[in-house]
Amino acid sequence: MSLMRQVAALLLAVLLLALLASVAVSASSVREVLQTQLQLKNEDNAGALALALSQQQGDESLMSLLVSAQFDTGAYQSLRWKRADGTVAFEKTAAGTKGSAPAWFIAWLPLDVRPGVAQVSDGWKSMGSVEVRSQSAFAHETLWQSFLRIAAWLAGVGAVAVGLAALGLRRIREPLDAAVQQANALVQGQFLTIEEARVPELARLTGALNAMVAKVRSLFEAQAEQLQVLQRQAYCDGLTGLTVRKQFLAEFESALNRDDGPVRGGFILMRLCALAELNQRLGHQQVDQLIQTIARAVKAYPDRVRGCLAGRLNGADLALWLPAPDVAEDTAHALAEALRSGLHGGEGGVHLAVAAVDMGRSRPMSQWFAEADAVLARAEQGTGVCLAFQRVADEDQPAQGERVWRQQISDCLDAGRARLQPFPVMDRQGLLLHWECPLQLQLLPQGDFLQAARWLPLALRSKLSAETDLRAVQLALAAISEDGQPRCVNVAPASLQEGGFVARLRELVFQSPQSARRLGLELGESAAQLHFELLHELGRQIRPLGVALGLEHAGAGLAQVDRLYQAGLDYVKLDAAVVSGIAGDASRAAFVRGLVIMLRSLALKVYAEGVNDGLDAQALWDIEIDGITGPWATGQMIKP
Numbered sequence: 002m003s004l005m006r007q008v009a010a011l012l013l014a015v016l017l018l019a020l021l022a023s024v025a026v027s028a029s030s031v032r033e034v035l036q037t038q039l040q041l042k043n044e045d046n047a048g049a050l051a052l053a054l055s056q057q058q059g060d061e062s063l064m065s066l067l068v069s070a071q072f073d074t075g076a077y078q079s080l081r082w083k084r085a086d087g088t089v090a091f092e093k094t095a096a097g098t099k100g101s102a103p104a105w106f107i108a109w110l111p112l113d114v115r116p117g118v119a120q121v122s123d124g125w126k127s128m129g130s131v132e133v134r135s136q137s138a139f140a141h142e143t144l145w146q147s148f149l150r151i152a153a154w155l156a157g158v159g160a161v162a163v164g165l166a167a168l169g170l171r172r173i174r175e176p177l178d179a180a181v182q183q184a185n186a187l188v189q190g191q192f193l194t195i196e197e198a199r200v201p202e203l204a205r206l207t208g209a210l211n212a213m214v215a216k217v218r219s220l221f222e223a224q225a226e227q228l229q230v231l232q233r234q235a236y237c238d239g240l241t242g243l244t245v246r247k248q249f250l251a252e253f254e255s256a257l258n259r260d261d262g263p264v265r266g267g268f269i270l271m272r273l274c275a276l277a278e279l280n281q282r283l284g285h286q287q288v289d290q291l292i293q294t295i296a297r298a299v300k301a302y303p304d305r306v307r308g309c310l311a312g313r314l315n316g317a318d319l320a321l322w323l324p325a326p327d328v329a330e331d332t333a334h335a336l337a338e339a340l341r342s343g344l345h346g347g348e349g350g351v352h353l354a355v356a357a358v359d360m361g362r363s364r365p366m367s368q369w370f371a372e373a374d375a376v377l378a379r380a381e382q383g384t385g386v387c388l389a390f391q392r393v394a395d396e397d398q399p400a401q402g403e404r405v406w407r408q409q410i411s412d413c414l415d416a417g418r419a420r421l422q423p424f425p426v427m428d429r430q431g432l433l434l435h436w437e438c439p440l441q442l443q444l445l446p447q448g449d450f451l452q453a454a455r456w457l458p459l460a461l462r463s464k465l466s467a468e469t470d471l472r473a474v475q476l477a478l479a480a481i482s483e484d485g486q487p488r489c490v491n492v493a494p495a496s497l498q499e500g501g502f503v504a505r506l507r508e509l510v511f512q513s514p515q516s517a518r519r520l521g522l523e524l525g526e527s528a529a530q531l532h533f534e535l536l537h538e539l540g541r542q543i544r545p546l547g548v549a550l551g552l553e554h555a556g557a558g559l560a561q562v563d564r565l566y567q568a569g570l571d572y573v574k575l576d577a578a579v580v581s582g583i584a585g586d587a588s589r590a591a592f593v594r595g596l597v598i599m600l601r602s603l604a605l606k607v608y609a610e611g612v613n614d615g616l617d618a619q620a621l622w623d624i625e626i627d628g629i630t631g632p633w634a635t636g637q638m639i640k641p
Contacts, residue, residue: 249312267329577611
């Protein structure tokens with residue numbers, strides 16, 4: 002039994018005992034009063050009757066008539082006249098009347114009343130005595146009614162006392178419940194601060210818990226700052242602050258393979274030509290300043306636009322990825338104009354070649370670089386800050402127009418032309434943790450099923466991401482009900498902004514309670530950065546139903562989420578750009594290890610996605626990652 006229930010039971014027992022004692026004492030007091038009054042009545046009636054009999058001058062017939070008349074007109078149980086020699090001259094009795102008082106009450110509070118006795122005389126001659134005993138049923142009736150009134154009043158007082166006690170217990174229980182909630186939240190990696198209780202003893206408890214939470218939060222924030230330092234050491238160029246070549250290529254590859262990217266994108270490649278000659282002519286320090294000037298102009302884009310990538314590929318080459326269609330040419334012109342004034346191009350013999358390409362995101366990374374290199378070769382033919390641009394047409398351009406896209410997606414959803422493509426997430430022992438199931442759509446009746454990277458940008462533009470996400474959840478629940486294997490589906494952050502999406506999702510999950518316990522929902526890292534409140538509300542709605550909630554494509558941006566500990570997550574999947582190549586890079590491995598430790602402190606599971614190398618997988622197992630997915634995991638023997 003809980004402490005509050007014990008206190009409540011103790012208060013109730015004491016209160017009940019006090020009420021019963023009060024009723025018993027009150028009833029006993031009333032009985033004593035009634036018993037005394039009945040005794041006095043017997044004595045008074047006996048005295049009055051004896052006086053009346055004494056005036057009959059010893060005529061027994063008249064005296065008998067008088068006694069009989071007195072008995073008939075009064076509420077007597079018995080009247081008895083005894084002669085002086087002790088014989089009974091006249092006696093009359095009546096059966097006891099039955100009132101509303103129950104038998105148990107009469108037995109519990111009996112009225113012990115002696116009969117009233119008075120002497121009868123004729124002058125100086127004794128004529129005997131009379132004995133009067135009144136009916137006690139009326140007294141019991143009065144006692145019973147008094148008992149009921151007293152019990153009712155005390156019951157009312159008791160109810161008020163119980164209410165006041167309940168309020169007092171609630172006043173004590175609220176800070177206790179808050180402290181328990183705070184402790185449970187801390188176990189789950191959430192740092193909640195509660196209001197200090199007004200009860201002095203509990204105020205010390207809540208104050209100590211708040212101080213502990215503040216200390217743990219400060220440790221978490223310090224760990225996040227340390228992670229940012231490790232990130233800069235592992236992934237950033239010391240001179241420019243841009244991403245180093247290895248990391249840029251990994252991030253670029255990840256951006257091209259993501260489902261939630263744009264249909265087309267832009268890529269800008271910049272080269273400071275004749276770097277060796279510039280070093281000899283201007284000196285390393287001035288050339289470094291030139292490179293820093295170029296880097297600052299390039300770095301402004303990823304700092305301001307989410308999803309942009311900027312990196313230093315080598316000493317002279319810098320690259321910029323733009324996750325949006327038809328902006329590469331304008332961006333390149335803006336950079337060129339800014340750098341012409343910043344570098345004084347041409348006057349100091351500085352030649353900066355700028356190449357911009359715009360093409361479909363479905364192309365492999367090698368083709369992006371090949372196209373950019375070809376355009377860069379043209380730009381290198383000029384002088385000063387020289388720009389060249391190329392737009393590469395798509396080979397399989399989808400149907401144009403938002404109306405057509407919306408109709409195609411709606412038709413395939415209505416016709417059931419949708420399926421889940423499962424990819425395993427495995428633990429160190431090779432056991433299946435869950436199936437990662439991106440949705441594929443067949444936009445045309447006789448066409449191929451397309452990956453989300455092909456149709457999701459169209460769905461986002463047509464505001465149909467909520468419908469596709471709900472269909473993915475529906476398919477996952479149906480598959481779970483068939484084989485019982487856990488599955489996870491992707492949810493676009495844009496769906497959270499659709500009115501009624503969370504309510505419809507909750508209703509869909511609520512209809513399959515058994516399958517819901519094996520369902521997981523994943524959102525991109527941007528959901529925690531841009532839509533934190535919506536993400537938190539989603540977790541508050543679906544996690545009580547047993548659905549797991551996670552972030553995918555996560556990386557260094559996690560350290561920049563202010564209230565990650567309050568997001569209500571179950572796991573995080575680290576992006577392929579973060580975990581790729583950690584087997585041969587100690588600084589990268591140190592960053593991933595620190596990230597895992599930080600997430601573990603929030604009671605989160607940590608998985609790695611996009612792993613395609615066995616050495617990287619072993620390095621991830623060594624830093625105690627919870628699970629791995631990607632090409633390497635797909636090729637392993639998965640144990641169900």
